[in-house]
Amino acid sequence: MNYHINDLPDRTAKPRNSGLTMVMDKGLSLRQAEDFIEMGEGYTDVIKLGWATSYVSPNLDAKLKLYKDAGLPVYFGGTLFEAMIVRGQFDDYCRLLDKYQMEYAEVSDGSIDLEHDEKCEYIRKLSKQITVISEVGSKDVQKIFAPYKWINLMRAELEAGSWKVIAEARESGNVGIYRDSGEVRQGLVDEILTQIPEEKIIWEAPQKAQQVWFIKLIGANVSLGNIAPVDIIPLETLRLGIRSDTFEHFLKK
Amino acid sequence: MNYHINDLPDRTAKPRNSGLTMVMDKGLSLRQAEDFIEMGEGYTDVIKLGWATSYVSPNLDAKLKLYKDAGLPVYFGGTLFEAMIVRGQFDDYCRLLDKYQMEYAEVSDGSIDLEHDEKCEYIRKLSKQITVISEVGSKDVQKIFAPYKWINLMRAELEAGSWKVIAEARESGNVGIYRDSGEVRQGLVDEILTQIPEEKIIWEAPQKAQQVWFIKLIGANVSLGNIAPVDIIPLETLRLGIRSDTFEHFLKK
Amino acid sequence: MNYHINDLPDRTAKPRNSGLTMVMDKGLSLRQAEDFIEMGEGYTDVIKLGWATSYVSPNLDAKLKLYKDAGLPVYFGGTLFEAMIVRGQFDDYCRLLDKYQMEYAEVSDGSIDLEHDEKCEYIRKLSKQITVISEVGSKDVQKIFAPYKWINLMRAELEAGSWKVIAEARESGNVGIYRDSGEVRQGLVDEILTQIPEEKIIWEAPQKAQQVWFIKLIGANVSLGNIAPVDIIPLETLRLGIRSDTFEHFLKK
Numbered sequence: 001m002n003y004h005i006n007d008l009p010d011r012t013a014k015p016r017n018s019g020l021t022m023v024m025d026k027g028l029s030l031r032q033a034e035d036f037i038e039m040g041e042g043y044t045d046v047i048k049l050g051w052a053t054s055y056v057s058p059n060l061d062a063k064l065k066l067y068k069d070a071g072l073p074v075y076f077g078g079t080l081f082e083a084m085i086v087r088g089q090f091d092d093y094c095r096l097l098d099k100y101q102m103e104y105a106e107v108s109d110g111s112i113d114l115e116h117d118e119k120c121e122y123i124r125k126l127s128k129q130i131t132v133i134s135e136v137g138s139k140d141v142q143k144i145f146a147p148y149k150w151i152n153l154m155r156a157e158l159e160a161g162s163w164k165v166i167a168e169a170r171e172s173g174n175v176g177i178y179r180d181s182g183e184v185r186q187g188l189v190d191e192i193l194t195q196i197p198e199e200k201i202i203w204e205a206p207q208k209a210q211q212v213w214f215i216k217l218i219g220a221n222v223s224l225g226n227i228a229p230v231d232i233i234p235l236e237t238l239r240l241g242i243r244s245d246t247f248e249h250f251l252k253k
Numbered sequence: 254m255n256y257h258i259n260d261l262p263d264r265t266a267k268p269r270n271s272g273l274t275m276v277m278d279k280g281l282s283l284r285q286a287e288d289f290i291e292m293g294e295g296y297t298d299v300i301k302l303g304w305a306t307s308y309v310s311p312n313l314d315a316k317l318k319l320y321k322d323a324g325l326p327v328y329f330g331g332t333l334f335e336a337m338i339v340r341g342q343f344d345d346y347c348r349l350l351d352k353y354q355m356e357y358a359e360v361s362d363g364s365i366d367l368e369h370d371e372k373c374e375y376i377r378k379l380s381k382q383i384t385v386i387s388e389v390g391s392k393d394v395q396k397i398f399a400p401y402k403w404i405n406l407m408r409a410e411l412e413a414g415s416w417k418v419i420a421e422a423r424e425s426g427n428v429g430i431y432r433d434s435g436e437v438r439q440g441l442v443d444e445i446l447t448q449i450p451e452e453k454i455i456w457e458a459p460q461k462a463q464q465v466w467f468i469k470l471i472g473a474n475v476s477l478g479n480i481a482p483v484d485i486i487p488l489e490t491l492r493l494g495i496r497s498d499t500f501e502h503f504l505k506k
Numbered sequence: 507m508n509y510h511i512n513d514l515p516d517r518t519a520k521p522r523n524s525g526l527t528m529v530m531d532k533g534l535s536l537r538q539a540e541d542f543i544e545m546g547e548g549y550t551d552v553i554k555l556g557w558a559t560s561y562v563s564p565n566l567d568a569k570l571k572l573y574k575d576a577g578l579p580v581y582f583g584g585t586l587f588e589a590m591i592v593r594g595q596f597d598d599y600c601r602l603l604d605k606y607q608m609e610y611a612e613v614s615d616g617s618i619d620l621e622h623d624e625k626c627e628y629i630r631k632l633s634k635q636i637t638v639i640s641e642v643g644s645k646d647v648q649k650i651f652a653p654y655k656w657i658n659l660m661r662a663e664l665e666a667g668s669w670k671v672i673a674e675a676r677e678s679g680n681v682g683i684y685r686d687s688g689e690v691r692q693g694l695v696d697e698i699l700t701q702i703p704e705e706k707i708i709w710e711a712p713q714k715a716q717q718v719w720f721i722k723l724i725g726a727n728v729s730l731g732n733i734a735p736v737d738i739i740p741l742e743t744l745r746l747g748i749r750s751d752t753f754e755h756f757l758k759k
Contacts, residue, residue: 051495053490056493083500
């Protein structure tokens with residue numbers, strides 16, 4: 001930090017097990033990725049190449065190298081996994097992970113119908129060689145799960161080998177744990193937290209109000225995902241209570 | 254593409270006559286324009302320097318050279334044309350096109366009242382020396398045209414020499430073919446498509462939901478405009494059905 | 507300007523006393539700051555490092571030097587001032603201004619309760635050595651002041667030594683002089699303008715509709731703040747009436 005402010009909340013340090021920030025890259029150029037690294041390296045724990053943007057991005061090899069050199073783990077968005085398995089290309093997908101020497105993979109079923117046993121089987125297979133993050137929740141606004149179902153899915157996926165589970169929100173933040181309006185389903189989150197250890201969950205929270213809500217509920221070291229690269233500095237100030245939205249929350253009385 | 258996914262929709266290749274993407278540059282620096290080219294060159298067919306941003310942009314010559322070297326045609330937004338003809342400066346405007354060796358020009362009347370015969374006369378004159386794109390629809394939310402009028406205007410402008418007609422939406426996507434809320438006027442679009450060849454129209458679609466709507470209606474190779482530079486990679490994934498919004502639409506049953 | 511358009515409104519030139527644009531940097535990398543300077547140098551009068559982003563930004567020294575070399579004055583957002591004085595660190599804050607050789611400082615009370623006499627005392631002290639900009643209005647949507655109170659606060663702060671007063675809106679533009687929806691509190695603005703000289707006020711106006719509203723009310727040379735770096739070119743076209751939103755307003759009849 002550049003100077004000293006008294007009585008700020010403690011932040012976990014890298015490598016973090018809680019208080020993670022997962023950033024979504026949905027098509028940065030190499031120079032833009034370097035710019036992001038300059039600002040966000042210390043505050044970023046893992047980077048998702050959003051959905052299947054890696055398929056059409058001209059600079060994939062160079063970008064993966066760039067993030068690797070900066071010590072930032074990268075994974076392909078779950079929609080790529082889904083696009084390939086729905087087409088019977090799971091083996092191709094595994095070869096892809098090999099070819100690009102990926103150390104993380106996301107297993108999700110936000111856009112396809114997948115028996116949960118089968119999903120857990122994918123997690124089991126992949127987690128033997130790679131760190132698996134799995135995502136719970138549909139991208140379909142119509143598909144709303146009851147809290148006990150969220151809990152069962154998360155628990156089963158963690159047991160199958162997921163390092164962390166992600167609570168779905170999409171890039172836009174309006175499905176899964178959020179209402180259409182972006183508002184948090186508070187009762188759902190509260191109930192999940194009675195059963196699943198907090199440090200096993202990454203909450204997708206692309207909107208500022210969502211980040212603020214989770215920071216107030218869980219604290220500076222909540223794990224948040226789908227953070228836009230430009231929001232990495234603003235998010236860190238929210239976690240520390242030095243932006244108005246969380247200013248009073250962290251003030252010692 | 255970086256790897257193989259089975260059964261994706263075919264995309265037209267450059268130079269494209271359908272499936273065009275028109276990107277709006279509203280003030281990129283040179284380096285930002287280079288970053289955009291790195292990611293978007295293969296997916297971009299034409300670039301609009303939004304409204305009269307070219308008037309105040311410090312780097313105009315260098316930027317035009319940069320896009321030219323990348324083989325990306327550029328044109329000045331129609332509001333510049335309007336700002337000059339409403340001030341009696343049509344000759345100045347023509348000299349401007351010469352001076353900057355522009356190969357495309359936009360003729361529009363979104364902010365001024367212009368007899369349609371006169372508009373077509375401008376199209377006729379300019380199209381003798383330059384590729385003309387003309388825009389139909391007002392930027393004024395109060396001015397709503399009936400479908401038959403849209404059709405007559407588009408037909409007359411194509412006959413006058415326009416290469417393509419653009420269906421107005423502004424940078425924000427809330428006028429012309431959209432309601433104030435950004436929602437598509439579906440009946441209008443359907444009716445236009447019964448009379449005007451689909452490949453002659455570029456639909457301004459700055460918002461993701463609008464892009465999705467047109468891709469679902471017309472297919473991967475619909476021509477879309479007013480795309481933000483940062484959306485060039487995301488849009489390409491929407492066209493290919495590898496982002497959740499169009500994932501199921503393109504899935505072979 | 508790159509070419510000539512007749513009958514555009516006159517813009518004040520730097521160093522400006524009215525028609526100022528204050529830009530908010532909330533975490534630009536060095537290269538992004540250079541890109542901004544390339545486009546915005548001539549149109550920008552002062553830069554705010556938003557709230558306490560300076561605390562967590564890795565490149566602070568280099569960025570301050572970069573802006574200084576470009577002749578662009580910089581100040582730390584008022585939330586940093588508040589975060590330090592609420593923790594009894596006013597002396598630390600002064601040392602910070604010294605250490606970074608800041609020429610401007612913001613005094614605000616948007617996130618804390620501060621007696622107005624005390625706030626004016628801070629303004630008085632700081633303005634002996636540095637140019638002070640003070641901000642009026644709460645970041646709390648619940649705290650709505652009557653117009654006479656805005657006027658009294660502004661007047662007292664100007665008398666205490668503020669160079670300009672800023673009318674609060676936050677980065678999002680939905681508090682202070684705006685309703686929750688972002689709409690301007692027109693009666694409030696009108697009443698303020700009957701008592702406080704227009705050129706002493708910088709109106710925070712992060713949203714385009716807000717910029718348009720103030721330009722139409724006060725003219726091309728209204729002072730606006732919390733402008734995003736990417737909006738510097740678009741804003742200049744609004745001021746000149748060469749974007750549709752203000753096109754007709756500035757047209758000579």
